[in-house]
Amino acid sequence: MNSLYKCLVALVFASITLSSSAQDLVNKIPADALAVATIKGKNFTDLMSLKEFNSTFIGKEILSKLSKGTDKAVNSVEDLGFDLSSSLYYYNLSNDSISYNCFLVPVKNAEQLEALYTQANQKFIVKNGIRSYYNSDSTEVAHWNDKFLLFVIGTGKSGYFARPEVAERFKLSQAASVGQAADSLSIAVPAQDEIAVDSTMVVDSLEEVVAVPDTIGYDYGNTFFKDEQKKKAVVAGWIQLMVDDFFAGPNTTSILNNKDFIKSIDQQAEATIWIAGADKLFNTYMPSTYLKGMSFLNGYGSANAKLFLEDKSIRINTSMAFSDEIAGVFKKVLKRKLNKRFLKYINEDKAIGYLAYAMDTKAYLEQYPKLMSKIYGSVYADEIGMAADLFSLLLDEGAISKVVKGDGLFLFNGLSQKEVTYKSMDYNEENFESKEITKIKKETLPDFLFMMSSEDTRLIDKLIAYGVKKELVKNSSGYYELSVPKSPLALYFMIKEGIIFFGTNKKDMQDIAGNRYVANVSRKHRKVLMNTNYAGYFSAKKLFGKISVEEFASTKKLEKLNNVLDSMGDIYLKSNPIKGNIYSGEISMDIPSNQQNALKYLFSLVEDAQK
Amino acid sequence: MLVTTYRYLFLIVFVLFFSSCFQVVEEINVNKTGSGTVNLTLNLSASKAKVASLMLMDSIQGYRVPSKQTIQKELEEIVSYLKKSEGITNVQKKMDFDNFIVSVSFAFKDVANINTVNQNVLKKLKIKGLSNASYAYEPKTQTFQRSYQYTKATVLEYNKLKPEVKNVFKDASYTSIYRFEQLITSSNNPLAKISKSKKAIMINTGILGLINGKTDISNRITLSK
Incomplete structure (x- = not known):
């Protein structure tokens, strides 16, 4: 697992170093991705060559870390086997029960990638031309063929597993009497090979695996740990299904069907992060049990951030889309200019x-109750209505402003x-x-x-x-x-x-x-x-x-x-x-005139700090 | 975006405000009989502007800033503890809130009395790392022993601090002065300096060395018979 992390770290940096073009993997990203991050390898390599990267401080550090614990030293990031001629991606998929963090990377030489795992003494299996690696509980998996690698980290949602019908379905002890459950249930954690070999495993069959008595001797004598293991086994099954689906055939619901995502693509940007909806992402990660009905980002839509490494500056452009109502609030509040x-x-x-x-205090105070009702309105509509009236009654917005x-x-x-x-x-x-x-x-x-x-x-x-x-x-x-x-x-x-x-x-x-x-x-x-x-x-x-x-x-x-x-x-x-x-902003840093480009300048800053 | 820049500006101001220093001074006068006086001083005067600014705040970077009243109350507690301690008399305290200098002095009947109270006082003043100290005076052999044992717990505590707070200890100093009626014939700590009168001995060192265990302040002082 450790080596895989190393690979991923290397991968991000290696994206700087590879050139030429290959098939873009973006069409493989599902349409329902909540967030997508893109790193354009070609743009990076145009700014710094592979050879140059290997001899930078960061390059040397990465290569030496990758070489640690392996039989053979890694001399160049090119030896990792990744093909970053095309872009590499991170995306997030979430539903009520699981969140998948996925890394999608083009492969240049699958044998080199295999060698990397072999040298790091990490086992993987090969089936139908797909190599698969699983961590100990199969919640972190990597699958790759000759064209691309998909690395997935799956995390089950505690709120989902806490639901009584779910707990009962997966025979989690928290639904039953703790003592009784602990005695009657023990677990069979699907060992990595079990899942790896049986790629057709579905959730139902996994549930059976979960429920059978302990066959491989994992008995922590603790209901909490047993529950956790059971949840992880379920999560592992879901990940397997997702990955199987990914490798099964053409993606009919590609993110490329999303107009907003398409709009966020900028060929000049070295890296881009796109978020389908700030409200969706917020609701996905916030504990619904505590904030039931409240929506802090109600009315906040898609967002993106783009990094540009240019000859004279480094720029990050950000933008966010709002609902008509929230945009209206912003327009009123932001109408003031600086004195x-x-x-x-x-x-x-x-x-x-x-x-x-510069913002308009009067407009802000007038719009404040509206903003509050957007957040709490669905739960405390009556109370918020009264509070808003009281707020307006007590404050003389005009006088304050x-x-x-x-x-x-x-x-x-x-x-x-x-x-x-x-x-x-x-x-x-x-x-x-x-x-x-x-x-x-x-x-x-x-x-x-x-x-x-x-x-x-x-x-x-x-x-x-x-x-x-x-x-x-x-x-x-x-x-x-x-x-x-x-x-x-x-x-x-x-x-x-x-x-x-x-x-x-x-x-x-x-x-x-x-x-x-x-x-x-x-x-x-x-x-x-x-x-x-x-x-x-x-x-x-x-x-x-x-x-x-x-x-x-x-x-x-x-x-x-x-x-x-x-x-x-x-x-x-x-x-x-x-x-x-759409409300947008920009942060930028000028580059000293003696620097060739922004990327080389960033690397030189790191080198300077090490001196 | 704005937040990042605010943070950056705040960090610069904060580092300037927190790079301060303080002095801890321990003075012990030992009579031939083994009785004597102790004077412990904590001097933050060199950082008084920064301390004053910090004291305007309730907490900073997650650390609670004690109020003047809290400091006074804690010192009162130390004094009343000392007054009740065996062999300790003439307990006095001095608080200078203009210069942020706090000191406690007392007389002792026997050097052994200090050991009992010293740890508690240092604990109250929240000076960790100096608390594993003990003193012994042998009238027969005319030796004064200052034992000090470094514990790793000190550096572990220190490492838990945020980098900005660690800066406070960077230039902090610790001074110990022991004065005797007799002449000092030898001392086994190379850091110690003997006065012209040969009746006083001083160690002046950085607190950081005590925290990370690089400095040893233990000393065996032999006096003339």
Whole structure:
């Protein structure tokens, strides 16, 4: 089993290294798959050759791990026998009783794959040209022919087995008196060979196997373990049926019939994850017994994420489809744009990163009851209805949205060092008598500025006046200083032109108050900030050399950190405007100009971190 | 997406806030008769800003942050325990919440009295790894023995901590000072330093070495007769 995992790990990475095209296996994926992940081998090999991969740090690690415990060293990922000229896939199938995690991989050389198992002392059987490997309880199986390998991990659902009629059907002791069941039942775990040889086994016959007295001496003397073994035997039977069906013939209900899946395919993407429905997936994995009737993702539809490794950047694009109702809620909540005046206080020369958000507080508060009724509505319709009315009655959405309009910008302007005093013990040489002395050290502190829009600042003004009265707030010219005892981090705030400012830099505050703040925002950032509801930026490179050595145990460690910071490209994130019922976003990282492509750059980052 | 970035920013701020250090100081004055005084100090002053920030929170990264009241209450418990202990007198406590320095001192009738109370006090102060210590004074042979046995449990406990919290111990130091009326003639711990007067001996080492068992602080000190 271990070796199989190794193979799979290798497989994922090996996908980077193989070229040419072969038959695509996607049509073999059933139409009812809940999730499909695709790795496009060819796209990877275009970026890095097989030879190059073998000599990378990760390549070497994988090869050495694969060689461990085998008779013959694996020198190249090509020797694994997989053909990644086509894409490789992971997909999930689930129903009320079982969840199958399946890996579907093209095979280039079945003999090489066999040799891999043989060298790792893992047994497999051959029947009708299909090689089959089973783990000890047959819940993890691998079957392969000359064209492809299917590896399946099956997990039975506890909720299903807990149902009284199911427990009775499979003679699980939890349905009967525990003591009695333990005495009268023992198990016959289908040994791997039994299942492997009898590929025509069906669930009914498996049940018989389960019910017969212990024939192979597995008696744990514990009803729990016996139940678990019985469940696993049932699961093993289902897996066998599924696999037999898979290898039996053409797939008449292919995922290629799913329009949404087809739409998610992007030939340029190196890897894609597609989810048939966020709500379906949520309901599949959430314990229905506890959350009966509640649907947290009600109205959330299909989703996908795509990875693009390009010449100049690494990008992950994500998108999710919503029902008309939920999309309508989003459209209302996201109609607000960022306050344009925030741009007057961004200085790109010193900004290391930012996070900006813009949503409409009024719309959100108005839509909130609707969202709640979508989640709990089916169970607590009456209660939710009353709560929603009460919510609207108590809250004046309009008034709140004037105080907090819903947009904000957090600017991370770097790190600064401040000298602080502290007490330490000093000992005289004469008799080591101790004396408390005051020492000075440097503290590295974050420098930030946060802005949010507010139309009605009366409440905040009152709070400030109260703070000043209680001497918690100090009034300076045009801005306030918040007194935080013992903290070297000074906090300042002010309200100006409908913006509440909150920051750590005194000079910034003075400049803002005196209309002297020098802003510098490039068109690129201006566009991202003003055209999206969520935007983020982080430039690790700008942190280079700004972290004090006192914060690190060794200069060497700091050097290493600085090297990593220096080699990292700028990171951006943004949301796109909602289009139809689809809301999407993107996270990307620039690649330094001296790098050939994104994949090689990622590998170089790993190599750097190992140095 | 946003969550990841927030986490990243938070991590940087968090690492800066948590890379702090503290001092543990153990001072024992031993008279010829075997009686003497003990002074235990925990000094977090070098990290006072960070400690103050942390104390504003209820818990951080899953660890509960004790309040000022909780710390005061625990120290009171230590003091009342000491006051009731056999051979222990003149128990005093000092709490400086401006600099985060806490110390407990007391007088003992016999060195053996410390062994009984020391473990409990260290336990109360939650200083693990130093609790397998015992002291012995032999007036006949004029030797003072500081025994210390490392247990793997300490490093196992330490390994359970989150990496950010482990940082707290990175620069933490432990100092022991023993003062005598007589002159010190020898000591068998190479880390120990004898004072000019030859009446005091000190070991100053990192706490991390005690946690991972790399540092041995046991010592056999021979005094002049």
